[in-house]
Amino acid sequence: MNKTFLTLLIGIGIGILVAPAKGSETWKKLVDGLDEYKDKLSDEANDLMDKGKNDLNKAKSRIQSEFNDFESTPRLG
DSSP: OHHHHHHHHHHHHHHHHHOOSOHHHHHHHHHHHHHHHHHHHHHHHHHHHHHHHHHHHHHHHHHHHHHHHHHHSOOOO
């Protein structure tokens, strides 16, 4: 993740130096690109959170099932 961000910053710097457009146009494109990148990261984070919640719910169900099986097992003595 840090390498990706550093690469992004280096690319931005080079892009600004060699950009054929006016500074204001280049800046607008840059901001739009960063917004898209931020949205993509946000979507990925939400996907990871959803997967984590799903995995946690599956584990909870398995534990509850094992507990119910344990309680319904007849005991000796």
